[in-house]
Amino acid sequence: MDNLTHTLIGVAIGEAVSRCLTANSGGTPQVSRRNLLVTLGAAGSNLPDVDLLWSYGFGRSPLHYLLEHRGYTHTIVGCIGLALLLYLAAMWWAQRQRLPASRYDRLTFAATALFAVCLHLGMDALNSYGVHPFWPFDNRWYYGDSLFIVEPLYWVAAAPLLFLMRTWFARGALLLALLAAVVIGFFMYATQTGWSIAIALITIGLVFAGRAVTPRAATLMSTSSMAGVTMMFVFAGVLASNRASGLAAAQFAGARTLDTVLSPTPMNPLCWDVLFAQLDGFEYRARRAMLAIAPGVLQAEHCPRLTIATHTTAPLHEVAATDTPAVAWLGEFHAPLSVLQEVALRSCEMRELLQFARVPFATRTGTDWIVGDLRYDRETELGLSELRLGVTPAPCRHSAPWRGPRESLLESP
Numbered sequence: 001m002d003n004l005t006h007t008l009i010g011v012a013i014g015e016a017v018s019r020c021l022t023a024n025s026g027g028t029p030q031v032s033r034r035n036l037l038v039t040l041g042a043a044g045s046n047l048p049d050v051d052l053l054w055s056y057g058f059g060r061s062p063l064h065y066l067l068e069h070r071g072y073t074h075t076i077v078g079c080i081g082l083a084l085l086l087y088l089a090a091m092w093w094a095q096r097q098r099l100p101a102s103r104y105d106r107l108t109f110a111a112t113a114l115f116a117v118c119l120h121l122g123m124d125a126l127n128s129y130g131v132h133p134f135w136p137f138d139n140r141w142y143y144g145d146s147l148f149i150v151e152p153l154y155w156v157a158a159a160p161l162l163f164l165m166r167t168w169f170a171r172g173a174l175l176l177a178l179l180a181a182v183v184i185g186f187f188m189y190a191t192q193t194g195w196s197i198a199i200a201l202i203t204i205g206l207v208f209a210g211r212a213v214t215p216r217a218a219t220l221m222s223t224s225s226m227a228g229v230t231m232m233f234v235f236a237g238v239l240a241s242n243r244a245s246g247l248a249a250a251q252f253a254g255a256r257t258l259d260t261v262l263s264p265t266p267m268n269p270l271c272w273d274v275l276f277a278q279l280d281g282f283e284y285r286a287r288r289a290m291l292a293i294a295p296g297v298l299q300a301e302h303c304p305r306l307t308i309a310t311h312t313t314a315p316l317h318e319v320a321a322t323d324t325p326a327v328a329w330l331g332e333f334h335a336p337l338s339v340l341q342e343v344a345l346r347s348c349e350m351r352e353l354l355q356f357a358r359v360p361f362a363t364r365t366g367t368d369w370i371v372g373d374l375r376y377d378r379e380t381e382l383g384l385s386e387l388r389l390g391v392t393p394a395p396c397r398h399s400a401p402w403r404g405p406r407e408s409l410l411e412s413p
Contacts, residue, residue, distance in 0.1 A: 001123045002150045003046055004177060008158040009123065010045025010116050012223050014038030015164060017112050019216040027102035028094070035166070036099075037112055040090055044116025047082045048073040048124075062384050063349060066356040066373075067400040070124060075135045079121050083114040123147075126234070128263045128375060130358070132402055139403045141358075145262035146237035147230075148307065152181035153267050156203045157225035160210025160218040178203055185267055188304045199267060236269035237262060239293045243326070244274050247291070251321045255280040258406065261358060261375060263307075270294050271303035275374060277359045277406065284340055284409065286359045286374050287319050287332040295325035303328075309378035313370055313386050314361040333361045333374060337409065343369055344410050347389050348396040354404040357385070367391050 018034040028036065054060075055068035072078045087110045094101055101109070125131045126144035133142060155177040162178070165171040185199035206225065210218040240262050248257045261275040272291040279285075290308070292300040301323065308330065316331030323329055343362045344350045350371050354360060357373035364370075365388075372386030382388060 001120075001127070001147070001154075003049060005151060005154045006045040006049070006120055006123065007042050008154060008161075008174070008177070009119065009226060010041035010043070011038055012041070012158060012161060012219065012226060013045070013116050013119070014041030014112065015161060015215075015219040016223050017041070017108065019219045021108060024102055024104050026100065027105040028099050032094075032097075032099050033105065036090060036094065036109065040086065040109060040112045041116045044083065044086055044113050045120050047086060047117050048079060048120045050082070061397075062382075063352055063387060063398065066385065067352065067398050067402065070129065070131055071400065072135065074121055074124060074131045074133070076118070076121070076133050077135065079117045080114070083110075083117040086117065087113045126230070128261050128358070130405075135401065139401045141402065141405050143261075143358075144234075144237070145241065145260075146234045146264070148264050148266045151229070151233075151266055152184050153199075153229045154226055155181045156199065156206065157229055158222055159203055159206035160213075160222040160225070162207055163211050164215055164218060178207070181267075188266065188306055189268075191302065192298070195268070233264055233269050236264065236293060237272075240264075240272040240274070240291055243293055244272075244276075244291060247274075247289075247327060248276055248278070252276075252278060252280070252287075255285065258408065259358060265304050265307065268298075268304070270298050271300070273308055275359050279337065280334075282337050283334055284337045285332055285334045286314075286361060287321075288316075288330040288374070289319070290328045290330060292326050299325040300328040301325075305330075311380045312374075312377045313363070313372060313380060313382065314374055314377050315363055333363075335362065340409055343371060343389070347371075347393055349387055349389055349394050351410075352396065352398050352400075353387060354406060354410070355400055355402045356404070358405045360406055360409070 014037040018037045023030050023033050051069055051071055051073045055065045090109055121131060121133055125142060126147040127149050128143055128145050130141040130143040132139055158174060159178055162171060162174050165174060182200045182203055185196040189196040244260050255278040257276055257278050259277040263273045265271040270293055274289045274291045276287045290300045290303050292298055292303055314333045316333055319329035319332045321329050340362055353371055359374040361374050362369055362371045369389040370386060371389060376385040
């Protein structure tokens, strides 16, 4: 998830703990306790992304980012360690401020830090990027395939917290997020005005409801709305997965589906971007479609496609399948399986990429090969998930332990 969403979820956690678990006498004063809990929630909800400090920028290669981001800090072991550091930092600060803390307070602070950090891992696990939470015991990737990586409905769900914010800066930041959610809704659903108007009305309604009720009720309203958004997309994702499995079996009976990648359209659980990674004999195929799980309400051809690229680095061809109200086919990449195996055999960089790539591709450009992951191929130029392999093989540079999701492609038939 994006860090704005992580932050708002963390603030809601801190507010909920502060409002629902009252302070005991002789412990941390209520105002200081609330501020500390909200800070623990917001900081903990972002802390696993500390790996961006060494995985992104400063001359780092895209491959370094792909293998190191959502790495060790996005594991259960890593989250427990980060939560402990966060708790110790909070207790050090409280001591410096001469704030009393009872045993009950310390347990509350520790539990909030642990829950916030682990919830970051849980939220990241719900999209198609994936995590490997059970390292070092299990190095496989796990994918929730239920949420788009940026979901503005969580910003809308934070609306009841607007008047609970203590500073004008915090209120202004949340207000901008709410305005951005409404604008995104109107931009994405310009042809479905009812959808965008509903998003705007829900946002306004939650703001006024948060103003009208008690702080505790406003907090519970926000947290329950966030939980509701999550359950809505998870339930829709299960339906989409079942429909996609049936679709693959009906349309491509001779192909073996290695993986089905699902990602919903932002702010809409009815429309899903679907990628099928398949083997058709000795041919590797990656087919993309827009799937509508309720075509009677919204057909696939009318689903927004702003998050799906029309021009990609991978050469896409027409899919030999018929569009229906439930599915619109967007293109496919295909290549002999032996080509992928040959490129991986001669290129250490390709083998390293396959530790991340869920829907890999490889295409020749002159004397070079362009390889990447079709999940994030959204431009004709090299993007974050694409590499150019030169004539001279590059040495292995990364020692990440992750098991590649498509490592079976490298096995001999």
